[in-house]
Each structure stands twice: as C-alpha cells, then as structure tokens.
Amino acid sequence: MWAYLRGTYGGMSVTRLRHLTIKFDTYKKCHDQNIKQHLRVMSNMIAQLKSAGHVLSDEQQVQTVIRSLPNTWKHLKVNLTHNDNIKTFSDVARHVELEDECISVAKAASNAFVADSSGTKSSGFKRKKNWKRNGKNKETGEGPSKKKKKPNSKKGKRFFKKRDKSRDWISHTSNHLLCRET
Template identity: 60%
Template sequence: MASKNIIADLNKGEKLTGTNYDIWHKKMTFLLNEQELYEHLTTIMTRPSRRDLEVFETWSKKNRCACFTLLSCMHDDLIGSYEHCATAKEMWDQLMFDFGGTSVTRLRSLVLKFEMYKKDPKNSMTEHLRIMSAMIRDLKNAENALSDEQQVQTVIRSLPDSWVSMRQILTHNENIKNFADVSRHVELEAESEEATRATALFSQRGKRHGNWSKRKNKGK
C-alpha cells in the first residue's frame, strides 16, 4: 500500500518530459529502491533451468512492475517510445542515453526534434498541437525560448502535405501572431475538413440506400 501511495504522489507531480531528467532520475531511484525494484535497473536475468523457474518468474513479475512504474512516471508523449523495451534495465539505460547527456546535447536534440516534427497521421490535430506545445515548453525549460514567429512557422511546416494550400494561406495571414493564433486557425480548418468528410460519407450512404430501395421496389 505504501508503494502505491508513493506512485500516486509522484504521478501528481511533474512527469519526465526530457528536460527534467536529472531530478526525475533521482525521484525514480528513490521510488524503485522503496519498492525493492532498483536491482532490475542494473541487472538482467536470463532464463534459468527448469528447477529455478520459480526464481525467474518472481524476477519477471518484479521486472514488469519496474517497467510499469517507469512508464507511469513519463509524460504521455514519451510512453510510446519506451513501452517496447523488454526489460526495465533496457528502458532505464535508453532513457539515460536519450536524456542524460550534457545540457548542450539535450538542447540540440530538442531543437532538432521540434524543427523536424511532422504530424503523425494517427493523431488528431488537437493531439498534434498539444505535442508541439509540450515541445515548446520543454525548450523554454531548457532556457531556449522560441520567438512567436519561430513557433508559428514550425507549426505550419509540421502540417500534412495535403495541407499545402492551407500552409501558404497561414504563412501569409498577417493576423497570425503567435502559437495560440495558428493553433486556432489550424483546429478550425481541421474541424471543417472533418465536417466535409462526414457530410460526404452521409451523402454516399444515402445514395446507396436509395439505389437499394429502387432495386427492391423493382423486384416487387
């Protein structure tokens, strides 16, 4: 019960975003020590002989607990990049490699990720903008605050190729001054596209139903 309370308390606070790795690392070390799971971040157990299977199963259960704890204390945008790790040690080491470098290295990585980011087709436009907002926040926390113009232009570049005409319109729209402005325009356009698709789908279904009714009446 105590361990569950600790997890709950940590989850209420700031989760790993990438720029807060150092303090997050200290918190996780404390938490996993309290849970008696820290050893799983430093060792890997190979499958033992049949007679030691019970030992292995116990280790596997604790490893899953350690993985769950690490993932539950990450920002949602990071979980997908680490949930595939087979062991807690693999996840721990990868996180250290990705975020535990020098400040200059982390900053360069954050800037490159933001500038090259493109909308994932499986994400809604709202989710896409939320991810970009989180990147802007991470850069600000790393003492690299972007200008409004940089934020706007990067968001426009991140839009799908199918939005080529809209990208041009947004680029030359003098009313778009900051991230909030471009987000509002982009979300309105996305909603309009979704409404158009829904109307077209409804119309298509109506035509199919009408054709089916005609064929049914002819058969009488």
C-alpha cells in the same frame, strides 16, 4: 554546493538542448494523430525548450507549426504563411483546429449523401396511366379503359446475336496447343 549539483545533474546539457531543438524543428504530424494531439505535443516541446532556457520567438513557433502540417494541407500552409494576423502559437493553433473541423464536417456531409440503391421498389405514390377526372373518359363518359395490346408487340423482348461457337473452338484448341508446347 546546490548550484554545482543543479548545474551538473539538474540542468540541461548542450547535447540534450540540441536534440530538443532539432526534434521541434523537424517534427511532422503523424497520420494516426489528430490535430489536437499534434498541437499538444508541439506545445509540450515549446515548454521543454523554454524550461531549458531556449526561448523561441513567436515567429519561430508559428513557422514550425506550419512546417509540421501534412502536405495534403498545402492550401492552409500557404494561407497561414501569408496571413499577417497570425502572430502567436495560439493564433496558428486556432486556425489549424478550425480547418480540421471544417474537413471533418465536409467528410461527414459527403458520407451522408451516399444512398443505398439496392432496392427496386419505390415507396412513393404512383398515379395510374389512364387516370381521368372522376374516373370517366371525357369523350365516351365511360370508366377508364385499358389499351389493347398489339399481338406482335416486341416490348420486353431482348434479342441477342447468336454467338459464333466455331471461333471459341478455334481459340480453345490454339491455347491448348500453345500450352502443350511449353
């Protein structure tokens, strides 16, 4: 009687087994999941299939994990596919976790080199332009002298072309007339 009840109510129906198999075969990593969560879900699906009596080979497990990775990991998918040393689920899981760790370290490093360039003052030591040994000019023996500025120096001045305002008026009037017509 227990065997009948277990077979009727406690066992896995063929439909449920097919559903689990299809779910495992088509499973993809969600963008909001991290790799450890993704591998944990896949491991749970393998355990459910095993408890239902459908044991997957190691090669099937490895291929399904590789297929489940995002398309942005194409290089890793190719490497895992052609690597003969990866034979079990734990092997592929270890490689995928290492790749995820490398990606997160690379992101952190690239963010660390972003500098804030909003300040204009620098805090470093600046040397005076006319600095000489012992503060004296070698030729005259006198202290540092300032250079004389040219009276008509254009340094620092900016020259702008004068704008032709008649063109602005023409374009404004033509735009105004076009708006009136429509």
